[in-house]
Each structure stands twice: as structure tokens, then as C-alpha cells.
Amino acid sequence: MSLSHSHRRTEKQIRRLFARGLEGRSMVRLWKSLHECPSCAKIYERYSVLESALAGRGGTVSHFSVERAGQAIFGQLNEGAQQRRVRVIKWLAPVAGAVAATLVLLLLLPAHPASHRVDLSEVRITGMQQLAARGESRKSASYVGFRVFTVNTGDDGIGEKSRLDIGDTITFTYTYAKKEKGYMMLFGLQENVAKPLWYYPDYGKKRSISVAGDRVDEPLGDGIRLAVNHQEGPLRILSLFSKTPIQVNDVERAVLELRQTGQMLDVNKPLPLKISNIEVTEYSLLFNINGTTSVGATK
């Protein structure tokens, strides 16, 4: 067993893995650490035996094992693709000179290098404050939309926050007043971040997530750490509601087009989505990271 191995940390990771899952890279790290520590490996095995017994597959491989290994593989493949892009940029930098390198880095580097998502279900939330745009008007009968809250997950008291800081964790609730089930996308746009900052669906997913109808302020569950992937400055958070799912690729193409107009952060400028036969309701808010909430708009 290596000196860096901590039983307590490993046990916590195992508990988390079996209770609600881990990200790909963390899972692989956990498995590697079990090679070094038979006692932690035993704890893992106990959970695994219980999981199999619960699925009625005592002694045989459960589908959860297959899913777990798959999650580890595709998590690593996605991270690998991002790292390759960073390597290309590093190679280009000395060739193209300082000015060109700065431009390339601004466009490509900050595209979701790591997950900014944290699960809040087991976190002790000591303070939550809504960050809504001022002067925002809504028709309560038929609106769809979302609200943003900052979450204080620390142990040292409640900190009432009146602005969005880079160290904040934010969480969302959505409102979908239509009767039937719908689909939603929620993402952030920033000037120096090439691609959308995906909140829902998560990175690597292909289409919108499903949302239940007739819901007001339904929590979406995850926390988003602004310190990961985000930058200080204006952040436009945009939601797209539809009756059928929208493809991530279509949205990313539209964002690229919108960026070229130079009005990406204008909440009155709708996303130029090129999808036929799908009615999309768009709602966006503009925040300033490390500053105060500025403008809101409903379309």
C-alpha cells in the first residue's frame, strides 16, 4: 500500500460510487487504488455483492457493472478528445506566434475541459439565494423558464450573496407550465468560451433532457461550479423548451452562427436554430460573474 493511500478517502469514494456514481476518471483512479489496498478492495466487494443481490443476480455480473465500466470508458474518451485539442494548440503556439496563439487559445481552450457539475443530493446546503434578473415580467398562465440560485455548501455559516462570484456553485429550477411532458436544454454562453457550457444535457449527451409538464420551480438537482470551465465576465444562460427533443449539434451550430454576429450575449437576440417542425420556446438571462445580475428577457 502506498503512503498516499487514504482508507477514509477511498471508502468515501466507494460509498459515493455505489450510491450515485462517479465520473469516469475518478472511477479508474479508485479501481487502481484498490490494487494497492486489500482492505478497501474488500469494502468495494461488499457493496458490489449487495448490488448484485438487489438486482437478483447473486454471483453473476450485474448490468450495473457493465454500465460502470462503460461510464469509465466513455468518460475517459471524452476527456481524451479534449486533451488532444489542447495538445494541438500547444504545438501550434510557437509556430503561429504570440498573437495567433492567443486567438486560438481564446477560441478553443476553454471548451469544457472538466466537468463543472456536482451532485447536491448529499450536500448540506446552508444557504440558497435566487439570482433573478431585475424588472423581469412573466405571464404566469403559460410561461416556461428557469431560475438560478447560488448554493452555499460550506460548513461555516450562511453567506447571503447578492452577486455571482467565480467561486460560486449555482443550481437551477425550471418551470414548465404546459400539461404534457416536454424537453429542455440549459446552457451558458461566454465570449471567450468557444462552445456552449452545457448544464442540461451534460457534456457528451446528444439531445435535450425530458422534463415533466405542469411544474413550477422543479429543482434540477445538480450544482454547477463556476470555477470550472467558466470565466469572469458576462454569462448568458439560455434555456430551450420543446415538445420533442432537440439535438445538441443543431444548437452548437446555431451558437457558432450567433457568435459570428457579435451579439451572442444580447438576450434579445434569439438563437438562430435551423430546425423544422419543432416549436422551440427560448428563455435567457444574463449574469455577470464577479458582478451583479444585469438584464433578463423572455422571448
Place this chain on the structure above:
Amino acid sequence: MNRYTAVKRMNQMDLLRDNRSLLDAFRRGDEVALRQVYFEYAEALFAFLKKGFSFHSRGRNFAFNGYQASWQIEDAVQDIFMRAFKDEARQAYDGLRPYKTYLFTIARNRVMDLFRKEKPGRIDVRELNEVDDSEFVKDGEAKTPEQLSGDRELEEQVKQFLEGLAPDLNTFFQIRFVEGRSLEDAAIALKLTDYRVKRHEQQIRKQFFQFMQSCGYFGGYSFRDRGVEKLIVATLLTYGRFC
């Protein structure tokens, strides 16, 4: 293997070999294709690594007794697929032989690599003698009476837990845990949101592990941060500050 078995094996359908558009997408590294390939072959690979196999190295015969622990298999499976999904490995697959055979060859090579590098504890390998050389038989397959009685006890406890499960969670449990369907499928079947089904699963797992803890299955298992330990740390810090 006789000729008939060989022909029969050759005629068996293989997802990747028999679907050219999927094969093209796989060679390009398309994620949807990779996912399809993974879920098609993963279960067979799990079984292969659990069962073990014999191999020949430096003029001697050995038997890899298979992985015993689930984490060992999960780690091995992710490692094997990571090798199989590398660009050069994807291009090296000829598209003529069944992909399963190709994947199992990668798995065998990984085990042999570990054996040659003599990583103790990573794999359970024994040397085969002349007598059992002809066919590989795995050691220690049968369970002891104690293990069997433990299994029965666990089965009873699971049954008891399921009896107390709320009706909405029970329906979800059947689809997700018993039928083994994915979260996305469960959401569609139950007309629930992705978030709701995820929460259902977390709830069942949490309740189950807590139930098993109350049955004495875990020593010291806890989902929450341990309040007493926090208090001790806080006391020590305060004490340290004022002394």
C-alpha cells in the same frame, strides 16, 4: 474444435462484422458506434475474464484463473476496451473475423502482459502440468457451505427490504434492477423525467444500504458526515488554539 463447430461459429452473426455502416462509423471513432459496440460485447468479455483461460508462454502452459472480484473485472474491462477503441486498434480490425474474437485476443494479451511484467496480486495464474494441459478447468468454482448459507441469508434480507419499498419505487425497481433496463429506458417506460428516475435509483440504493447496515452488514457504514468525528476535530482545533 471439429469442422462442424468451426463452420457454425463462422456463421454466427456478429454485430460489427455484419454491419458495414456501423463498422465504418466504428473505424471513424464515432461515439454512438463505440457505445453500440461496447454494450454488444461487454457482457461476453465480463464472462470471459471471470472464467479465465489457458495460455502458452516461454515454452510452458499456464492457466489464468479468472478475476474473482467485481472491481478487478470492471477495471480490466475498461482497460481492454480503452485499448480496443484506440485508433490503431480500430483500424487493425479486419472486419472479416468476428469482433468478439478480436476483443478476446486483446484481453488475453493484457493478461499475458501483466504475467510477464510479474505484477503480483493483479492476476491469479498457475502453471499447468502435462495431465491437465489438454483442457482448462477453473479452480475453486464451488461455494463452501458457509458461503451458500450467507447467500441465502442475503436473499432473505433483500426480500424483506423489497416488501417495504414504496409502490412507485417498486415499479421503477422492477424495470431498472430486475429487468436491467437503462435509466433512459426506465424514464420512457414510466413517463418520468431523467432527473426523477435518477433520484428514484439513488433513493433505492440509499435505503437499501441503510437497511443492510441496520441488519449489521456494514460496520461503520454511514451516508452522512460523521457528526461525532467533526465535533472531536472542532474540539481539538479549539483546544489547540487556546492552549
